[in-house]
Amino acid sequence: MKDWEPKIVAFLCNWCSYGAADLAGVSRFQYPPYIRVIRIPCTGRLNPKFVLAAFRHGADGVWISGCHPGDCHYLEGNYYARRRFALLKSLLEYMGIEPERIHFSWVSSAEAGKFVEVVSEVTETVKKVGPLKYFMKKRPEVE
């Protein structure tokens, strides 16, 4: 387990958090290199299937980030998303996914600093809980 590095799938909204990642890069900020970014048009586009698919393919953690409430490029996409996320997180945890594996944040395109902070926090938490145990697709136990 010593050499284990976490795999974290980050779904970032095109208009805010993806911009923040960009700015963090341009600003040459350092942050842990374990996230795989998937750009989505809006957090409202995030279908719960995507999160299940990430775990299915072996992600140890999932992080979803978008614009602050009120700042959505599409006016209210993140408001809708927020309700979905609350339930998604709750049901995932209810079925046995550790709370440390699923993260949400609002990071605007100007908040490169917050972006780095959240990446670091997410990485630390996922590292602490270790490799994904369930909901990863493996060879089925069939005849």
Added chain:
Amino acid sequence: MKEYIPKIREIARKLLEEEKVDAVLGFRKGTIPMMNEPFMARSASDVDLLYWDSNCGINLANYLHKRKEKIAVVAKGCDTRNIVNHIVENQVKRDQLYIIGIPCRGMIDRRQILAMFEGREIEEVDEDAENVIIKGDGLSETIPRVEVLQENCSICIHHNPVIYDEMVDEPVEEPDHVDRYDDIKAIEEMDPEERYQYFRDIFSPCIRCYACRNSCPLCYCPTCFVDESRPQWVGKSIDITDVMTFHFLRAFHCAGRCTDCGSCERACPVGIPMRLLTKKLEKDIRELYGYEAGMSLDERPPLDTYRPDDPEFFIK
């Protein structure tokens, strides 16, 4: 609840004879004990086949979406809540329907009764207001109906239709204090590992027949996510990850819409209590957004709306 039958037939006959509706959706008596078959009476001559008792647990709202004709539907409390869902989700129009409201006293848990008498052949199950009478090969047992109700019915708080055109009888009394979430709270107390193992055990008998999905009035997507191939969200084998992913996503699709009618559990051929997932979502939604599914035609479903000050304690 058999005493409702004459009234149901009377209303149905009148509606069909006066051509107020094209058909009456209800149940006809089943061919085996504790089962009835959803049935569409299309003419006055069909009316005497309409039947009602405590074995009408299949949700008739499931037969309404995308119908064109004018239909009268015999509906208990939960059915009417699903009809409300349908109307809100534009699956059927209110003015297409004539709702014959049933003040419901709960459905009998067929599975429980079969298990109680496992090994002995039940040939007939009758009922009166208080009891269920089970008869069979050398068998005659009377059980108070409250002891053999479906679990969802025993914690039901909306026995009476929330929307109707005509009631077959006076409303029944709704219970005062019901804790709907005992079982959910117990699971919430477990640690993640225990919870996973708990659900793994629950879902491992699943044979992927999709009876839970198909008996659910909420499931009407033209293509279900399980049938999508590019990308494929869930495998088709009985691998436990696939089975649990299916049940997770199925339940999530019902979030904010499920009325806990119990059709899914009733339909499951292997007795999986999948309501443990939908009820958890129901509990969360009640706590977070103060919403109950299918209660009003004027409210948007909770995932189709928002408040600027919705809880966001979990967001960094």
Added chain:
Amino acid sequence: MSEVIIPKDELASFVGRLLESYEVFAPVARGGMYLFERISAADEADLSYKNTRLSPKGAFLPQSERMFEFTVAPGKEESGILKEAPKEFRERVLLGLRPCDAQAFKLVDVNFITKEYTDPWWARRREKAILVGLGCNEPRSTCFCTSTGGGPFSEKGLDVLLYDLGESFLARAVTEKGEQIVSFCSGKAPGESLKSKARELEAAARAKIRKSLPVDKLKEKDLLELFNGKFWEKIEFACINCGTCTFVCPTCWCFDIQDEVYKNDGDRLRNWDSCMFPIFTLHGSGHNPRAQKVQRVRQRFMHKLKYYVDKYGNGVACVGCGRCVVSCPVNIDIRRVMEVMTAEVCEREE
């Protein structure tokens, strides 16, 4: 063929001896129902059951089965080449299955073992299997095996037939393979009184099956007339198009083939499939020859009760076990469908 008596208190040791030489499948109580499963200890088998919720077909056609395996690792020579998944096919005893289910295996054989092709997995398991049936003293109210060419003590497809005589079982070998099993019993041959008791049980059981369906008439019916019958709309109305009837059925054999990849390795699996599912016949183009629910319901019943009858001249592909009758969530009853299909006047669609 030889007959022996197995006293019930010696059953466990008999099963124990079987376990030493064979893989043993038997009815097992699982959370309020019985399933036919592989057992590892003698006391798991429970022969007091009525019938299993799912048929024992999984012993030969598992719900999910690995057919082939492969690697998709780039650059490897064997990448992309399928290899048969290694499997051991040991002799297996199916203990205590109902005669209807044994008959079902014979009906399914004609699909998997044909003159052109042989399904290797079905055939290998079938070849190595010994079927020890348990006659039904108490047929259920949903049973109608006597209408479909079987009976509560039918020996069709069995190697051994057990009679439950109360204190003991009478085991009768039906085939050479069955003799082999009977030789595992240390018991003695039955006397005349037990033999006649067995005969009485058999007659009593037959008398208990009240439903008699005119299944033979299906042969003479015109296929297209049935296909175009107007009654399908009434039959299909309640159907919710789940796969329950097909999955619990002992003679439903349809399957799907699916590839799965786990990082660089993959499997080609086959899974039970159902003619009830729209995707079952959906073309890549989007065209679907059985897009409507009524077409799918018709397919299921026509396949069992007419197509199979005409194609193989082997009777109906139904053994009267009643599982679909019991498990259908909306009470679509194949017995009622049989009655409609065999009615004298067949309403046709205009």
Added chain:
Amino acid sequence: MENPYLPSPVRIEEIITETTDGALKTFKLVFLKPEDEKRFRYLPGQFAEISVAGKGEVPIGIATSPTEEGFLKFTINKVGLVTTHLHNMHPGEIIGVRGPLGKSYPWDWFEGKNLVIIGGGFAFTTLRSSIVYVLHPDNRDRFGDLTVIYGARHPGLLLYKEELAAWEQRSDINMHITVDATDDPDWKYNVGFVPTITKEKAPSSENAYAIVCGPPIMIKFTLPILTELGFPPERVIMSLEMRMKCGIGMCGRCNIGTEYVCKDGPVFTLAQLNQMPNEY
């Protein structure tokens, strides 16, 4: 025990983009094992399952003729998961072929008879196989006149363009190429729907069989014309498509009534189809 589900490994030798819309590509495949090639004995009209590890299988008509040795060709429309993946593959990669499957056109019935082959769109693959087969010197004398009517929506969608042009030049085949419409001033062949051209060219039904393959709409309008021309349903041969998995009559999905399209078909006479439920 031979495993009828096991695909034989083949190498993609060449990929030819057939149509201007890029949706149809022909894959030239070579068996990795000579014994697999030897075992693969087929006749025009049969199909095979093309297998891509990790994606699945698709049933595709064999476009080559058994007279062309050393390789197989399949022309594949980009439609779903497997075919899209195939379209993104490159020569040198390994896939699988399982077959030959199904029944061929009834070549023994055709002996000494005239043949009228009518095809539309990308359903021309097994017809190409048939034409090459008939035109081969070993076979040409076994059959009478060969008439081919082949159409596509526009010239860019015609398959096997070079071969079509070559056949046009030959005297032992009556070739009628057509397109529904074109704005190409250099277009030398017919313009019009396949049924119209069939009517116009009026191939004789005398001592003849017709093989018809194409989209449903073409079939619908061509069949009455064949009847007019005097082809009895017993001498109209058709090839059907169905969703398939096993290809060997076991998985249960491709039946029309009692017949499995994969094993009892895909080739049926119109007379047979008239006796089958209308469910395809």
